[in-house]
Amino acid sequence: MYNNLENSEMMDCILSDKVIDMNDINEMNVVLNDNNCSDSFFSSICDYLERDGVRFIATKNDSNLPTDNGIIITIDQQYSSGTNSLVFAPFSNTRFGFSDSFALAMRAGMLENGCQVASLIGGKVGYKVDEFGNISTLVPTSTEKIIDENSDISFVTVSIGTQRVTPEMIAKSIESGLARQKFFLDHYDVQTDLVYRANLGESVQDVSNYFGTTPEALIEYNHLPDKNVLNSQTIINPGVEEMEVFNPTIPYSLSKENIVHKSL
Numbered sequence: 001m002y003n004n005l006e007n008s009e010m011m012d013c014i015l016s017d018k019v020i021d022m023n024d025i026n027e028m029n030v031v032l033n034d035n036n037c038s039d040s041f042f043s044s045i046c047d048y049l050e051r052d053g054v055r056f057i058a059t060k061n062d063s064n065l066p067t068d069n070g071i072i073i074t075i076d077q078q079y080s081s082g083t084n085s086l087v088f089a090p091f092s093n094t095r096f097g098f099s100d101s102f103a104l105a106m107r108a109g110m111l112e113n114g115c116q117v118a119s120l121i122g123g124k125v126g127y128k129v130d131e132f133g134n135i136s137t138l139v140p141t142s143t144e145k146i147i148d149e150n151s152d153i154s155f156v157t158v159s160i161g162t163q164r165v166t167p168e169m170i171a172k173s174i175e176s177g178l179a180r181q182k183f184f185l186d187h188y189d190v191q192t193d194l195v196y197r198a199n200l201g202e203s204v205q206d207v208s209n210y211f212g213t214t215p216e217a218l219i220e221y222n223h224l225p226d227k228n229v230l231n232s233q234t235i236i237n238p239g240v241e242e243m244e245v246f247n248p249t250i251p252y253s254l255s256k257e258n259i260v261h262k263s264l
Helices: 007-015 039-052 099-113 144-145 167-189 205-212 215-220 238-242
Strands: 018-020 030-034 056-060 071-076 086-090 116-121 123-131 135-139 154-159 195-196 234-236 250-255
Touching: 018 167, 030 039, 039 167, 056 234, 071 123, 071 144, 071 167, 086 099, 099 116, 099 154, 099 167, 099 205, 099 250, 116 234, 135 215, 144 154, 167 250, 205 215, 215 234, 215 238
Parallel strands: 018 250, 030 056, 030 071, 071 154, 086 116
Antiparallel strands: 086 154, 123 135, 195 234
C-alpha cells in the first residue's frame, strides 16, 4: 500500500518514529473551526498550536471556510459527553479530497495522545433519503454540508468528550493528525478507499466487494456481528490495519527547528 519508496527506505520508515517538517504542514492551509466548542477551550487549543509553530486560520460556526486547497478541523463539544470522543468521517462516499485518511489520521493522533475515541462515524445521527431512494440513519456534519462535493478540501469533525480531555491533548492530537496526513499523502497509494458508509440494506458481501477483501476480514476488523445486512454503518477497510501511519502506538510529531514564519 506504499508508493514512492524503495524497499530499504520503506522499512526504515516503518520501524522508526516519525517527525514531519513543520514547514510542510504550514503549507497545507490549515483551518481550525470552532463549532459549539467552549470559547476558552478552543482559545487554549489555538494557543498551544501557535506556541508550537503551527500556522492556521481560526474560524467559528463554519464561517469563511476555504472552498479548495485546504484542510479543515472542526472542534465540537456538544455532540459527545463523558470521557469518549468521536471522529466524523465524510457522509458521502464519492467526495474528492482525502478526508477519509484525515479522519483515520486524527483518530490515531487522538489515541496516541490519550484521548478515548469511542468510534469513527461517517456522519451524525439523523435521517436522510438520497436521490436513489437509499435511506440512511446518518447525515453529514455541518462542515461537510458547506463544502462542495467536488472540492479537494480535506476535513474532519472531532466531537470531544467533556471529561478528562485537555486543550493540550487536543492540540497534540491535531499535530499528530496533521503529521500522519502529510505522511500518508507522500508515501501511500492515495487512491485506496479507506472508509465506506454502508447504505441501508447493503450486505457484508457488498462492502467486501467494494474494498476487495473477504467478508470474514471485514467482520473481524470492524467488529461486526456475523450478519448479512448492514444498517448505515461506517465500515473501515481492513487493509488499514497494515498501514502503520494509522497506528496510534507509533508516535508522529512535527519538527520545531528552522520554522519559516509567514504572515497570514
